[in-house]
């Protein structure tokens with residue numbers, strides 16, 4: 525048996541070091557399961573048994589924090605009808621089952637508080653964003669000032685609810701082209717009032733939301749924010765503006781800034797479908813480090829332990845966000861924290877359709893939640909078919925639970 529090199533032992537030690545967040549929440553190591561919309565809700569906004577099992581598997585695998593993607597604060601604007609919703613319809617016993625399972629072995633679980641805005645799932649919503657848009661593949665209404673001003677209470681109510689059922693923090697989703705990312709982006713946000721124009725104005729609602737969440741949950745509950753380093757789109761959020769956002773977040777009691785990029789704008793590149801080699805956003809993270817003292821999470825493109833350890837040891841990241849890697853192997857943290865290590869093998873996709881890789885990984889999460897991942901052998905096309913038909917089948921359940929389009 526070969527003995528691990530000191531580099532391997534060092535990598536394990538770097539990633540195994542605990543991190544205390546400003547709220548006092550302690551992450552036991554530097555590996556975080558990044559938000560993934562697992563679409564394992566029951567179609568009426570509550571968790572399923574498979575979903576609890578999925579988060580239990582990540583907890584068993586040794587991750588420090590699992591972030592549940594796309595947990596909606598308003599049932600009228602979901603990303604998908606498999607999302608969870610924190611609201612009056614919530615079954616708190618089921619939510620507790622999920623947090624109990626996901627929090628085993630000292631793992632933290634946070635919901636990613638979301639509102640899809642202009643990108644809300646059409647059959648169950650009437651999409652609305654900062655500005656009305658009528659583009660190829662994207663039509664939405666403009667939100668009224670009253671409905672914008674109602675957002676902080678809606679996010680804060682959801683955060684309070686999350687706290688009451690055993691989550692130790694929340695991540696506010698302000699990335700990937702969903703509502704708060706739309707406010708930050710000049711491409712979506714063409715408002716001329718105090719919510720549009722300068723980056724300070726475009727960031728106003730996000731900061732109000734964070735203030736209101738903090739007032740509601742108190743000082744020892746963690747608040748993370750996921751932002752785009754840029755929209756990677758002509759006319760979208762630039763890195764310069766994103767640095768201003770980072771700097772402003774630092775003045776608002778945030779625990780963790782999760783750095784990502786790209787959007788689900790029609791025809792645009794999304795991070796979850798990207799195939800380029802190596803971590804995606806480290807250069808921006810290094811720039812962000814110069815304007816904030818808030819701990820930074822960098823998410824996107826990490827495939828090997830060496831990449832993760834280098835990101836932390838170089839000071840670019842405090843924690844590393846892993847999405848597809850942890851969908852391939854939920855026990856990866858245990859491996860990466862032991863000297864022997866072991867990196868997952870990534871599937872090779874030839875000419876996948878747009879969204880195909882994301883669909884393939886979503887269906888892999890389904891297999892993990894059913895303890896059936898060993899038998900998961902879907903092609904991308906098969907995964908897309910099952911993914912789409914499962915969503916279509918849930919529309920009726922969603923409408924029964926929440927009404928035709930129940931948004932504000």
Ligand SMILES: Cc1cc2nc3c(=O)[nH]c(=O)nc-3n(C[C@H](O)[C@H](O)[C@H](O)COP(=O)(O)O)c2cc1C
Pocket residue numbers: 558559560561562592593594636697699700750784795796797823824825826845846847848849881882883885886
């Ligand atoms: C199946 C799947 C679902 C995702 N859902 C979300 C989500 O709900 N919220 C989010 O912020 N990012 C989501 N992402 C993006 C990931 O968090 C991450 O930013 C992206 O996949 C790049 O990281 P990776 O290279 O580690 O996969 C999703 C990714 C995948 C693969």
